[in-house]
Amino acid sequence: MKIGLSSYSLYRAIRAGELDYVSALDWIAANGGEHMEVVPLEIDFTREPQLVQNIKEKAKSAGIELSNYAIGANFLTENEGAYQDEISRVKREVDVAAELGVKLMRHDVARHEDVSIRTFNANLNRMIEACRTIADYAAQYGITTSIENHGYLVQASDRVLTVVQGVARPNFKTTLDIGNFMCADENPVASVQKNLPFASIVHIKDFYLRPSYRNPGEGWFKTTAGNYLRGAIAGQGDIDMWEVLRLVKRSGFDGYLSIEFEGMEECRQGSKIAMDNVRRIWAEV
Numbered sequence: 001m002k003i004g005l006s007s008y009s010l011y012r013a014i015r016a017g018e019l020d021y022v023s024a025l026d027w028i029a030a031n032g033g034e035h036m037e038v039v040p041l042e043i044d045f046t047r048e049p050q051l052v053q054n055i056k057e058k059a060k061s062a063g064i065e066l067s068n069y070a071i072g073a074n075f076l077t078e079n080e081g082a083y084q085d086e087i088s089r090v091k092r093e094v095d096v097a098a099e100l101g102v103k104l105m106r107h108d109v110a111r112h113e114d115v116s117i118r119t120f121n122a123n124l125n126r127m128i129e130a131c132r133t134i135a136d137y138a139a140q141y142g143i144t145t146s147i148e149n150h151g152y153l154v155q156a157s158d159r160v161l162t163v164v165q166g167v168a169r170p171n172f173k174t175t176l177d178i179g180n181f182m183c184a185d186e187n188p189v190a191s192v193q194k195n196l197p198f199a200s201i202v203h204i205k206d207f208y209l210r211p212s213y214r215n216p217g218e219g220w221f222k223t224t225a226g227n228y229l230r231g232a233i234a235g236q237g238d239i240d241m242w243e244v245l246r247l248v249k250r251s252g253f254d255g256y257l258s259i260e261f262e263g264m265e266e267c268r269q270g271s272k273i274a275m276d277n278v279r280r281i282w283a284e285v
Helices: 007-015 023-030 049-062 080-100 117-141 157-167 180-184 188-198 241-250 267-284
Strands: 002-006 035-038 065-071 104-107 144-148 172-177 199-204 206-210 228-232 256-259
Touching (some): 002 065, 007 023, 007 035, 023 035, 049 080, 157 188, 188 199, 199 241, 241 267, 256 267
Parallel strands (some): 172 199
């Protein structure tokens, strides 16, 4: 088991020019992390081969593993041409993952304003076929692709499992985000237990939760059912982090635990405390 950080956690510092994807590796190493998950935001890594090489070289010199490459995608397109274009685009991102040397890659699968089960069922075969095509392409590199419980339409635990089992490829799994189930109003402990056998990597995230009738004001967003969430430092929010990590540990999972910090605190402070908390809790459970 290795504890590390998603580059997404440091996004505010990267966007402000205080860090970049290369110097973030030094920061993670200096603060006790063992790996970095690469999440390109506002940058197209398919057009930045030198940056990809620089990240790879810095990771090696800093002694930090590159764990996962995580990108956005949406296969619910207006027409067949756009659908095939999106599959081709994600394949090019698989090539980037191979250049980085990672063996895990997450791509999103769908965005839609209607997140009902009817919309999910109507588009299920289309999502499965796209994921299967990409997983088959990634197999040549020894890469396992995955979808995350992310984006509302495919966020609930059973919907994620339906896609994963429908794809039916040994190199297609789920990026298991312990916090994101709350966006679909699910209990994180129960959902983690259900999806853990299919996890390629585990995202450690925490949230504060408030009911729909208690609007807490700025900084919060709504769940599917209208409740309120706000990002928290791992171990300080409303997720039973001890029980979740106990389940992960008991399962025998021996891969990457990737901290995702999206709280209101300064991102480096929040990320450092989160990594320290997860390491301590893991030892306690």
